[in-house]
Amino acid sequence: MQKDQILAIDNGTQSIRAMIFDLQGNMTAKNRVPIQPYVSPAPGFAEQDPLVFWQGVCRACQGLWKLPGVQRERIAGVALTTQRSTVINVDREGKPLRPAIVWLDQRRTEGLKPVGGLWGLVFGLTGMTETVAYLQAEAEANWLRVHQPEIWKSTHKYLLLSGYLTYQLTGKFVDSVACQVGYLPFDYKRQCWAGPLDWKWQAVPMDPAILPDLVPAAGVLGEITSHASAETGIPAGLPLIAAAADKACEVIGAGCVQPQIACLSYGTTATINTTHRRYVEAIPLIPPYPSAVPGAYTLEIQIYRGFWMVSWFKQEFGLPEQQQAEMLGVEPEELFDHLVDQVPAGSQGLVLQPYWSPGLKVPGPEARGAVIGFGDVHTRAHFYRAILEGLAYALREGKERTEQRTGVKIKELRVAGGGSQSRCAMQITADVFGLPVSRPHVYEASGLGAAMDAAVGLGMYPNFETAVAQMTRTGDTFEPDPKVHALYDELYRAVYKNMYARLQPLYNQIRKIVRQHPIT
Template identity: 65%
Template sequence: MKSETLLALDTGTQSVRALLFDLRGNLLAKARVPLEAYFSAKPGWAEQEPEYYWKALCQACQELWLQPGVDKTAIVGVTVTTQRSTVINLDKDGKPLRPAIVWLDQRRTPLFDPIKGKWGLLFKVAGIRPTIEYFQQEAESNWLRYYQPEIWEKTHKYLFLSGYQIFRLTGRFADSVASQVGYVPLDYKNLRWASNGDWKWAGLRIPPEKLPELVSPTAIIGQISPGAAAETGIPIGLPLIASAADKACEVLGAGGIASHIGCLSYGTAATFNVTSPKYVEAIPFIPPYPSAIPGAYNLEILISRGYWMVSWFKQEFGQRELQLAEERGIAPELLFDELLQQVSPGSNGLLLQPYWSPGLKVPGPEARGSIIGFSDVHTRAHLYRAILEGLAYALREGRDRVEKKTKLAVTELRVAGGGSQSAGAMQLTADIFGLPASRPHVYEASGLGAAIDTAVGLKLHPSFEVAVKEMTRTAQTFEPNPRTREIYDGLFYEVYSKMYQRLNPLYHKIHKIIR
């Protein structure tokens, strides 16, 4: 009897992966096509051609079929998960009107259209008008309306990358509600487009007809079209199942369906997530994101330039390790882990706050990264360890905020993403959080989460509880070291947790002077 398999197409910031899973969560085959994350026509811009993503997806599929033992006829369902918040404008024929604006883009729009009326008054009274104005200035749709009105006028559909790939695969303008993470008028509480009169319509000015139809995770969006089958090699007519954005899928693939499990993602963006059956705003006026489980939510704390900072360090300070790795024919990460081990926990008093990019609320729009505690004993190795520790401190701070809001304790951690492959990073995470930290059994946790949605949607597993039990498990677990934890607790409570408040006035002055 032929074993049923699931095809997950995962487009991240660094690569596209075509992943084949069985119903036990085993990764049977994988094809990876590296991506250039973006190109910049102007400083701060981050764009990429939509067709580039599609061609890479097709290439990944075609390479997958060449893997030993891959049987296309055993595939029973397909799903798509992608990086979040990358937007694409299509004309009435489904053709891109301009390059995609990638989530790493930093362009902003002057506040030419502030929200007035009852909503404007409410935001002023609540003290969050700067947050709402930041939301408007960051929204890609407002930039397009202001600077490229002819493009906006011709836009028939305004989609995230997930919606674009679904359109290319099925011909349908639809997307999972759990992929709508970005500056769009979503009602996050009720998991649908916002109702008439909601302030988001006034803040973003996106006509409803430009948006895709939304479906819940596990729903069948469509079937693989003949044209898509010809380009990708995926069999015609296979059902395409809605899953979620990559972070939500990663939480599911790590087995994080219970509220006592904290899920960390050490990817280009670093996040802390807890799955909740209830709508809870861990940060006031900042909604939780849709979970890959229908009707549930991910309470997320985001460091937008998370493990991107590791790439930044490697580029700016790690040429020696990169060269040695190339000469020895080994992965650079092995040498960077050695660099990490050269420094004792706490980096000899060097503390880093990883706000290389600001946020909506915590940190605020004015935030900047900071490093304090330098002395003549510090080296590159200290800086590298301080980066990893700073990211863990920031996510621990997020964990504390979520626990306080939900009144529920996080008792274990699951860590996924590229940074989870570092044993040193895993150990310091366990020590800083004071909790056991485990890796999922497969590195491709977001693809596995998407496959779980597909398995449940096709009734191959009767529930998410059963699917997670059957398809996920932990690999290595790192236990916190009590002595090291004591050092980190002191630095976290006495220094790190006070840095933002103390430095915030200076951030405001910097912003005012250079604006």
């Protein structure tokens, strides 16, 4: 039987999906297994038993084989993509030593020894000392080394979730270059572990032997073992091809391999991503991440809480939609577009800055969310529309920063992620940017991107340009309304772009006062 299909496994934040794609980019089968994203053993902590992820992969795959028409004999290879920056300590047998620290974790390690020597002098002269200190405090490895030294000492390998699942599938401590997104001593320009003199080894001290071997995207990570086959039902001996982290896979799955085509990801973290062959830092010391295309870079600007704000709105203000959705048997988010339709573009002067979680440099760690322009006409419908508009404003600001840093004009937009299913969110995006906005032809863009890595790695396509041409295409397209764009453009330029600078002194005061008066 001809082997002309690819199994893609996508371990996201909320669920694990096992999908089969053909060489035209059609998803022929899918099985989704919801997972509990994390547990919180302490305020701000986000952890999960690593077996939850592995067992989810096993259940997703085993359920896939039971679907009508699925023929596992046609599978040519496997690709894996996962959530980013979730870390796992394992022993020599690959058994976890403690729960995984999930990317949503907010623990910090203060009072660490600053980076010194020549690097410390350079950072002091360039005003980057606070940025480096922030990175050190955020690094999970530093917290483990300080607060759980025995576990750190017993750690044989320190893995991202992608590396842990790769070990479960192949029995090898190896990972994809394109999955390395986190507080690790990784050289993002050279796309390998940092050299011995790199400042990152001072910022996040560890023995290099604790890290896995790396394979470029589209390379072979190993073969499915007989043990993994028994657990998942994936045929033993199939090659596991290196894909990329979920955002990077989403970018190529949306067809965005040229720098003038941007991918907006409307997920828990909202991002704007572009693919480049040249290394460019949109924000100093914040590197572009490895692309799912070997040797290329995914330049990314994040709105950390992004479309999490929709879930926040649902929890805090969406009781009517929750009750109605339960009666209708649908998800509450499906009803939120009706709220948007009740309010004119611009939310009658209500403008929201979506910094519900602080950033690193842009915005700074002092940043807070803000809403201005309230009047007696405003309702929760206005507030919800202002959330969508504020996210679009912030991503447009990211677009302009990307263009300024790269010198490349962005001419097309593709939107992926859960928020892309909202008609209103898509139209607002088109109107704020003043550009046509398209959905990818398949909702599971990250899974498709992983399958594309496998297709090239297995020689089914000679290069990524051909794979993109054959496996991706646009779905629904939303055209901007010139009159609405003119309104948004004026609000964006005259109001939104001035908000952060005007409010930053107040944000700093809030930060200072709260730190001085830690009341629990």
